[in-house]
Amino acid sequence: MHNIKDIRNNPNFFKDTLKKRFLEIDLKKILELDENNRKLIQEKENLEKEKKEISKSKNKELFEKSKSISKKIGELENKQKETKVKLENILSSIPNLPMDDVPIGKDENSNLEISKSGSVPKFDFKPKSHYELGENLNMLDFDLATKTTGSRFVFVKDKLALLERAVSNFMIDTHVNQNGYQEISPPLIASDSTMYGTGQLPKFENDQFEIKFDDKNDRKFLIPTAEVILTNMGRDKIFQLNELPLRVVASTPCFRKEAGSYGKDTKGMIRQHQFYKVELVSIVEPEKCLDELDRMTGCATKILDLLKLPYKKIVLSSGDMGFSAEKTFDIEVWLPSENKYREISSCSSCGSFQARRMKSRYKNKKNEISFVGTLNGSGLAVGRTLIAILENYQQSDGSIIIPDVLKPYMSNLDKITKK
């Protein structure tokens, strides 16, 4: 959510910066609603003042007048509320502004590669895809999931289930013991106001799984990412300066409808309705956002370094960034079967955009209360890490070597083979 004052003071900057996202906003309408809103507030306040004075005077002759003023105030208030709701509906659907150094472009084709790391494995045979490998091992079962649930789900079995657990635990341990994050095991269900806070609502309702909770009219959703619930830990809260930065990590299932991605990655477990992800969230002083973004991205790439998986780091273009982000680094891991890099992590700084929606604030050095900065990043997507390990560590016989750092998590097993 943007501050209407910023828009009012610098409408053209606003309009131009949003053009970087290839978005045209009806600025005239916004300013008009804003002006109208303020006019109504003023009228209302004048009447309120008058009413207050009458009541203070305790002058019985004026009591009738006070009654009629109350009526007028009520009318103005309704009008003003209506205007404000209209204004907020528009504002809440406007995405964050990209930072100056974000490359401008419509989509992923304009993303910019920053660095490459690790060496791409060479095979003297044709590398198989993760789903061929998994199905041959009898440890990935898509058909079974289709039977029990539907498409875009999977059963992970036996040693691959163990591997999945190992990956998740290894990541959390690394972030907790080496990167200074606090481990959290959060609820997997979020209320509508929580979903609004991080920007999933109102605009992306169709991507979310809403659940039937009870007969009452509050709404609940399965979290599409732990970012939602972790970032909202600071909702309606004023942090003391010494509580920041707050860094938390959680490994949770994530649920997404993947609406609008029909036909994309239909095979395998690249794109599922449910997947595990280790999520990093930082709440910081807003001016420290970009430093924290670099730090967070470093925490994510460290995992790939330790797993010895080749990857590249890219900065997303203005058109490819998520709704709440001001700057995003994606990390892509090498997938031999596709002969290309695929997204395995996305680290974003949201500046104060989410904080403003959530009323997440802190007391700064001058003792003033202002909005915090929020960041989130995957560290990493567990399912996709599993894929990357399968494909990069595969052997000609279809077995999978276990990366050294994971062995302690798997009773020192060093290879997964078919039974």
Next chain:
RNA sequence: GGAAGGAUGGCUGAGCGGUUGAAAGCACCGGUCUUGAAAACCGGCAAAGGGGCAACUCUUUCCUGGGUUCGAAUCCCAGUCCUUCCGCCA
């Protein structure tokens, strides 16, 4: 699911129809004292929104939404959440 109690500023907590935006304490900020710090003492300290170049000023806000009243933190109704007890349950 049943029964009772509660929700007040960054936090704890008084107030229960009329200068109460709200006592007190803690925290925080400034000062005196001190070589420095601590302690002690003195002073300051809510947020949101509107107007103004500014000094400043106005309005709103005591969980939310309605109602009673000239006037509500205070009374009435509905809802949300929390706590305790009972029941049920992983």
